[in-house]
Amino acid sequence: MGGLATQYLLAIWDRQASFHRMAIAVTPPGLSPPDLPGLFERVRPHLAALDRFMRREVEQFEPEIREMAAYCFDTTGKRLRPALVFVSGWQGDGVVVDDLVRAAGVVEMVHLATLVHDDIMDRAEIRRSRHTAARQFGPDAAVLLGDALFSQALHIASQFPTTEVCRLVSESTRRVCSGEIMQTLRRRDINISLAEYRRMIDLKTAELFRVSCFLGARLSGQTAAFATAADRFGHHLGIAYQLYDDLVDFVGEERRIGKTLGTDLATGKLTLPLMLLLERVTAAERATIVAALQGGPPPGLPASRQRMQELHIADGVVRAIDDELALAGQALAPHAQLAPVPLMLQLGEMLRKQVTALSASAVSP
Numbered sequence: 550m551g552g553l554a555t556q557y558l559l560a561i562w563d564r565q566a567s568f569h570r571m572a573i574a575v576t577p578p579g580l581s582p583p584d585l586p587g588l589f590e591r592v593r594p595h596l597a598a599l600d601r602f603m604r605r606e607v608e609q610f611e612p613e614i615r616e617m618a619a620y621c622f623d624t625t626g627k628r629l630r631p632a633l634v635f636v637s638g639w640q641g642d643g644v645v646v647d648d649l650v651r652a653a654g655v656v657e658m659v660h661l662a663t664l665v666h667d668d669i670m671d672r673a674e675i676r677r678s679r680h681t682a683a684r685q686f687g688p689d690a691a692v693l694l695g696d697a698l699f700s701q702a703l704h705i706a707s708q709f710p711t712t713e714v715c716r717l718v719s720e721s722t723r724r725v726c727s728g729e730i731m732q733t734l735r736r737r738d739i740n741i742s743l744a745e746y747r748r749m750i751d752l753k754t755a756e757l758f759r760v761s762c763f764l765g766a767r768l769s770g771q772t773a774a775f776a777t778a779a780d781r782f783g784h785h786l787g788i789a790y791q792l793y794d795d796l797v798d799f800v801g802e803e804r805r806i807g808k809t810l811g812t813d814l815a816t817g818k819l820t821l822p823l824m825l826l827l828e829r830v831t832a833a834e835r836a837t838i839v840a841a842l843q844g845g846p847p848p849g850l851p852a853s854r855q856r857m858q859e860l861h862i863a864d865g866v867v868r869a870i871d872d873e874l875a876l877a878g879q880a881l882a883p884h885a886q887l888a889p890v891p892l893m894l895q896l897g898e899m900l901r902k903q904v905t906a907l908s909a910s911a912v913s914p
Contacts, residue, residue, distance in 0.1 A: 588636075588892060588895045588896070588899070591642055591892070592632055592635050592636065592892075594643060594645050595631075595632075595635040595645050595649070595650070595653075596628055596631065596632070596635075598645045598650045599628070599631050599650055599653050599654060599657070602650050602651065602654045603622045603654055603657070603658075604619075604622070606618075606622070606654065606658070606701065606705070607619045607622060609701060609704075610697065610701065614694065614697065617682070617686055617690070617694050618694070618697070618698070618701075620682065620685060620686075621661050621664075621665060621682055621694065621698060622661070623677065623679075626677055628657065629758075629790070629896075630653070630656045630657055630660055630757050630758065630761045631653035631654070631656065631657050631761070632896060633758060633761040633762050633765060633783060633786075633893075633896065634649055634652050634653040634656060634761045634762075634764055634765040635649055635653060635765065636765065636889055636892035636893050636895075636896060637761070637762040637763075637764075637765025637766045637769070637779045637783075637889050637893060638764075638765035638766060638768055638769030638771070638889065639765075639769070639888050639889040639892055640769055640888070641888070646768070646769065648709070648768045649765060649768055649769065651705060651708075651709070652714060652761075652764045652765070652768055653761075654702075654705060655702050655703075655705050655706045655714070655718055656702075656718070656721075656757055656760065656761045656764070658698050658699075658701060658702035658705070659698075659699060659702045659718065659721070659722050659725070659757065660757055661698055662695045662696075662698035662699045662702065663695075663725055663726075663729070663753075663757075664676060665681075665682045665683070665691050665692075665694055665695035665698065666691075666692065666695045666729070667729070668681040668682065668683050668684075668691075669683045669688045669691055669692060669695075670729075670733060670816070671809070671812040671815075671816055672812070672815075672816070673809035673812055674809055675809045676809070681809075682694055682695075699722060702718065702722070703715065703718065703719055703722070706718040706719070713767075714764065714768075717760055717763070717764065718760065721756050721757060721759075721760040724752045724756045725752060725753055725756050725757060727752050728748075728749050728750070728751070728752025728753030728754075728756070729752075729753050731745075731748070731749050731752065731753075732749050732753060732818060735749075735819075736816060736817040736818060737817030737842055737843045737844055738817075738819065739819060739827075739839055739842055739843070741819045743821075743824070746819070746820070746821065746824070747788075750787075750788055750791040750792070751784075751788065753791075754787050754788070754790060754791035754794075755783070755784050755785075755786075755787030755788045755791065756787070757787070758783040758784065758786050758787030758790065759780050759781075759783040759784040759787060760780075760783070761783055762779040762780060762782055762783030762786075762893070763776055763779055763780040763783065765779065765889070766779040766780075766889070769889075771887070771889070774883075774884070775884050775887060775889075778880045778881055778883065778884055779880075779881075779889070779893070781876075781877075781880035782877045782878075782880045782881050782893060782897075783877075784877075785873045785874070785876040785877035785880065786873070786874070786877045786896070786897055786900070788873045789870045789873035789874050789877065789897075789900060790900060792821060792866055792869055792870045792873065793866075793870055793900060793903065793904055793907070795813065795820035795821055795822055795866070796821075796822050796863060796866045796867075796904075796907060796908075797810065797907060798810050798811060798812060798813045798814075798820070798822075799811070799813070799814075799822050799823075799853055799854055799857050799862075800854055800857055800858070800863060800907060800910065801907065801910075802910070811853075814838075814841055814842065814853060815841075817842045817843065817844065819842065821865075821866055821869060822857065822862050822863075822866055823838070823842070825860075825862045825865045825866070826838065826853070826856065826857060826860065826862050827839070829860045829862070830856060830860070834856070838853075863907070863908045864908070867904055867908045870900075870901075870904050871901075874897050874900065874901060877897055878894060878897060881893060881894065
């Protein structure tokens with residue numbers, strides 16, 4: 550790759566100040582430091598309404614597969630995308646808007662469908678600290694279960710008074726699937742460019758973050774300018790989250806993360822951590838990693854994690870994440886006076902804290 554990943558990182562560092570300086574610039578005057586537990590207390594009524602909605606939706610599935618749908622609709626996930634809908638459409642503490650709950654249910658159902666399919670392709674056995682749908686019901690049934698979840702999500706979207714929600718969600722669903730197809734077709738390809746990698750994560754992850762924020766702002770009656778800003782915020786937050794997830798796959802701990810790790814190398818996915826690692830290892834190590842990416846014997850997750858620690862790979866990925874979070878905050882700066890903005894910034898800070906904790910563990914002996 551001839552140093553392209555390093556060049557990319559240097560370019561974005563030059564283009565943007567650090568996340569913390571940007572966060573100060575966009576935080577409304579007088580706003581206290583982010584209170585993350587307080588944030589989730591504030592959205593608790595919204596998430597409770599979402600859980601009730603999802604339980605009711607289980608009854609819409611045929612009796613023969615309701616138990617399977619319910620298994621996917623568990624409440625142990627982070628619910629990040631629904632939270633983005635709620636905070637982007639924030640109208641005050643305790644104000645739960647039905648349209649936002651339904652929109653949150655739609656994007657969460659699409660997300661759950663993608664997870665079902667992802668776990669099949671990654672041969673993952675653990676998700677949210679329990680068996681994946683593929684492990685629980687078998688991969689053949691899980692493929693069709695994911696399809697059923699997609700279909701039900703679009704059915705719910707079609708019930709809004711206008712066609713806009715259905716149009717936006719169906720477009721986003723197609724784009725997410727396109728990103729996954731791109732990644733699937735490029736498995737075991739070590740010649741993926743940074744632009745191609747960026748395009749894949751734009752589609753497969755950032756898309757649902759983006760549409761969640763746009764729908765929240767749009768359905769709550771905010772201005773078109775703020776809806777556009779929320780769209781941009783969600784886009785950059787989604788990219789940052791995928792970069793974090795790609796780093797977790799190498800330096801995270803399954804017990805703490807609650808899902809199967811090490812799948813990127815095992816299934817031949819070239820991600821930013823791997824790009825940086827390939828640039829910094831010896832020629833012999835590079836040959837071993839390339840062989841693993843192309844289907845040969847893998848060096849093993851512990852060995853890969855150790856080399857990433859020794860070569861400070863996490864530092865480069867964290868700086869890329871910081872850049873995306875800075876751009877996310879910058880998108881909201883002109884609208885700092887609006888009620889949703891402090892809460893949206895707090896969600897960005899939540900990811901920043903997770904990244905800090907992960908990068909600290911990545912340099913531990």
